[in-house]
Amino acid sequence: MSNKRENISMSVIRRLPRYYRFLGDLLKHGVTRISSRELSQRMGLTASQIRQDLNCFGGFGQQGYGYIVDQLYREIGKILGTDKRRRAILIGAGNLGRAIANHMAFETRGFDLIGIFDQNPNLIGQVIKGIPVQDSRGLEEFCSRNHPAVAVLCIPRESTHEMATRLTKLGIKGFWNFSHYDLSVHFPDAVIENVHLGDSLLTLSYRVSELERKE
Template identity: 60%
Template sequence: MPKNQYVSTAVIRRMPRYYRFLGELLERGVTRISSKELAALMNLTASQIRQDLNCFGGFGQQGFGYHVALLHEEIRKILGLDQGFRAILIGVGNLGRAFVNHVDFTGSGFDLVGLFDKNPALIGKKISGLTVQDADEISAFCAAHTVDVAVLCVPSEAAQQTANGLIDCGVTAFWNFTQYDIKVEHPEAVVESVHLADGLMALCYQVNDARRSSSSAEK
């Protein structure tokens, strides 16, 4: 990517989709693909794909298209999936356990190294090979280990205080699954907040809109 070039959030959010679709093509033994063919698979336009990839150098060849394995590897590097950032997860309730058991942290660029909770019934239990530690030990853990990212599955009322404490421990990236939009005062801090109910409400709108359109067409 050219130095200091701005890449929009919309483009960045499409990059994991490219990576996923290209991985599926590799599993099927596809070695090359045109922007038109890839667009048809991803429900995008060929122009959109070329514009997106040109933000990082292009990678296509005139008359050949894209070499699937090479483009897959380039996007892996663009996303930083080869960096192995160290992550901890705080809040090992139902949602937290689901992430530990089912999210591919390693394949997504992270090494999950610690689990923490305040519930005495959970402390000491093993989940996917990691022992749940007392949340009061987070500061000591971060002092002994480099921690880049915290996954927050704590109650909303504890979200901001937890984030502030983690910033003090040197953690500057957050995957936030609380219902609270945390704010962090740090020049390098990044926050990815996921409100699951927002996605459901967006789906609700689309279902409702589709039914309205269908009803209007029948009149």
């Protein structure tokens, strides 16, 4: 199975969280079993795509019987790493950072948010979701004591490169990057998951333009 995993494309990977969400919902609603056909209708995918996707991970379905929801949910959770408890820190306690800290359930997605940092004296000492904002100057000490694995970057793009360099030295392996800076070009060895909100808004603009052209 681990051999199999090596070749899984990022597009399959990117669909897994969605499967995970749908299955979590089914569980909540007391559904214990589901066919690929039924799942496909709910998710707006084809049944064969679903079978293909899930086959990549060893295929949990049984012909003519469907998937056992909680088994599949747990398996996908394991693949996604939600059974792990990795430590995360948040850099940047401005509007966006604060919203992310308040809004995201890190703990259901394999992470514990253990520290929040900013360099703005007005923000240092404020408490967000029970976590006091610390001075960024304390990052070295904090990381050597607590060994966070990932950092959430909610800082201006101008500071991103320097901060990522510093954090990489402190053992950070993964970045959840909200700045509009393309970290991946400069940090090829780190895991970088970008949330480029501006790019997403531009894509919306493009697609609405296309719609108007067709009308």
